[in-house]
Amino acid sequence: MALSWKERVFMALLGTATASGLTVLVLILVEATNILLPADTKFGIVLDAGSSHTSLYVYQWPADKEKDTGLVSQALACQVKGPGISSYTTDPAQAGESLKGCLGEALALIPGDLRQATPTFLGATAGMRLLSQKNSSQAGAILAAVSRVLGQSSLDFWGAEVLAGRDEGACAWVTINYVLGRLVKYSSGEWIQPAEGMLVGALDMGGASAQISFVPSGPILDESTQATFRLYGTDYSVYTHSYLCFGQDQMLNRLLAGLVQVRLSSPVLLVRHPCYLSGYQTTLPLASLYESPCVHAAARLNLTQNLTVEGTGNPGACVAAIRELFSFSGCEGPGDCAFNGVYQPPVQGQFYAFSNFYYTFHFLNLTSRQPLGTVNTTIWEFCQRPWKLVEASYPGQEQWLQDYCASGLYILVLLQALGFSEETWANIEFQKQAGGTDIGWTLGYMLNLTGMIPAEAPAQWRAQSHGVWVAGVVFVVLTLAAILGAAAVQLLWVQD
Numbered sequence: 001m002a003l004s005w006k007e008r009v010f011m012a013l014l015g016t017a018t019a020s021g022l023t024v025l026v027l028i029l030v031e032a033t034n035i036l037l038p039a040d041t042k043f044g045i046v047l048d049a050g051s052s053h054t055s056l057y058v059y060q061w062p063a064d065k066e067k068d069t070g071l072v073s074q075a076l077a078c079q080v081k082g083p084g085i086s087s088y089t090t091d092p093a094q095a096g097e098s099l100k101g102c103l104g105e106a107l108a109l110i111p112g113d114l115r116q117a118t119p120t121f122l123g124a125t126a127g128m129r130l131l132s133q134k135n136s137s138q139a140g141a142i143l144a145a146v147s148r149v150l151g152q153s154s155l156d157f158w159g160a161e162v163l164a165g166r167d168e169g170a171c172a173w174v175t176i177n178y179v180l181g182r183l184v185k186y187s188s189g190e191w192i193q194p195a196e197g198m199l200v201g202a203l204d205m206g207g208a209s210a211q212i213s214f215v216p217s218g219p220i221l222d223e224s225t226q227a228t229f230r231l232y233g234t235d236y237s238v239y240t241h242s243y244l245c246f247g248q249d250q251m252l253n254r255l256l257a258g259l260v261q262v263r264l265s266s267p268v269l270l271v272r273h274p275c276y277l278s279g280y281q282t283t284l285p286l287a288s289l290y291e292s293p294c295v296h297a298a299a300r301l302n303l304t305q306n307l308t309v310e311g312t313g314n315p316g317a318c319v320a321a322i323r324e325l326f327s328f329s330g331c332e333g334p335g336d337c338a339f340n341g342v343y344q345p346p347v348q349g350q351f352y353a354f355s356n357f358y359y360t361f362h363f364l365n366l367t368s369r370q371p372l373g374t375v376n377t378t379i380w381e382f383c384q385r386p387w388k389l390v391e392a393s394y395p396g397q398e399q400w401l402q403d404y405c406a407s408g409l410y411i412l413v414l415l416q417a418l419g420f421s422e423e424t425w426a427n428i429e430f431q432k433q434a435g436g437t438d439i440g441w442t443l444g445y446m447l448n449l450t451g452m453i454p455a456e457a458p459a460q461w462r463a464q465s466h467g468v469w470v471a472g473v474v475f476v477v478l479t480l481a482a483i484l485g486a487a488a489v490q491l492l493w494v495q496d
Helices: 004-033 092-097 100-109 112-117 128-136 134-152 165-179 248-262 284-291 315-323 356-363 372-383 387-393 404-417 441-448 466-495
Strands: 032-035 041-049 054-061 073-079 119-124 156-162 186-189 190-192 202-204 209-214 226-231 233-245 268-272 281-285 304-313 351-355 429-430 460-463
Touching: 041 112, 041 441, 054 356, 054 441, 073 100, 092 134, 100 134, 112 156, 119 134, 119 441, 128 134, 128 156, 128 165, 128 233, 134 156, 134 356, 165 186, 165 202, 165 209, 165 226, 165 233, 165 351, 165 441, 202 356, 202 404, 248 268, 248 284, 248 315, 248 404, 268 387, 281 284, 284 304, 315 372, 315 404, 351 356, 356 404, 356 429
Parallel strands: 041 119, 119 156, 202 351, 268 304, 351 429
Antiparallel strands: 032 460, 041 054, 054 073, 186 190, 202 209, 209 233, 226 233, 281 304
């Protein structure tokens, strides 16, 4: 029996719907592929409690990492209001309270569900090293106070401790080489390790200590000066040493104290200082000069007196006085040494000098890779300018202005003591930042810490290519149209 036209249309629409629906099913099951969704982001916080101030940094990195090391970037930098935590000896609780402002900024940045998995660490550097030597109970009370504040937050607090000088120098070396792309860089769609010969050394000077870190050409003979890292699948062996009491502030105190002790026989406590500009004069309590363990008071000094300091602007005498702060006797152990009997292999390769190295030379306009002769001439000419003329030329900078002559000459003496010569001077670059990131130990510390945090594999998802997805949508629409058409024919059929 022949089918009516309604029956033929109904059967055709039903067949179209069936075929189209089967095609959609095949596209979903056969053409779907696995894709990797972007990895979740992890966060970490490091606080740098220096001798003069504290800084808080928030870092982030993809959770899947690269050869067990995170690809870390800086998400926040916050300067804590007030002095360094070592200044809170009479009120340790305030050391912890001072952190709350920056801590609040960090918590506002990190999503709430990630805070309990955000490692947080405070490292105190040379200022607290000196306080630990002078009064360990005061240092302990300050660390307890900052630990209490950080521990009460919703973060994963890993501790607050006095950072060893070797760790500070070595982590700064990691930072500078990472931000310059010398440890890992992205090339041709993948992360690769550059050649080892591209690594640079680090020269750091804070208020209380100075550090040198680099990879020498030969073996490191003294294990106490060696730091080892495994980063992005590669092992590194770095020479590093921190010279406590050779930071800028402590150097200035030691320099002045040395000049005072030379004049003990004088009934008037007046020092004519060759490193201060002619015409400069100041008066300070003598006791304040001897508060640090770096400065040793002579037995005959009356520390209740005031000290008057007059500048003479004599760079030659200034250099001679600065050299008295160093001991150039030979090493106690095998191999080469720099000064004070400290072992050091010969310097090699490029170096980045930052912190107070940079700030002093930036003021003197000496950060453009000028030859050593030009640098010497510039500093000596500055030291010989009258104080009144310099003071008028730099309004608003009076707080540090008197120290730039001494600091500039000190940098020259220190770098020479560390083994740099006229031939290797061109290898030093004075910079505050590299790759748009502030140079310091905290980023290097965070990179090394990521190796202790388990990686998370990117999530997988089933998805189609764009062309297959478009075809699937077309067949879904066709299936629905055919079904609706068949339903309409069936409805007309019933009405007849």
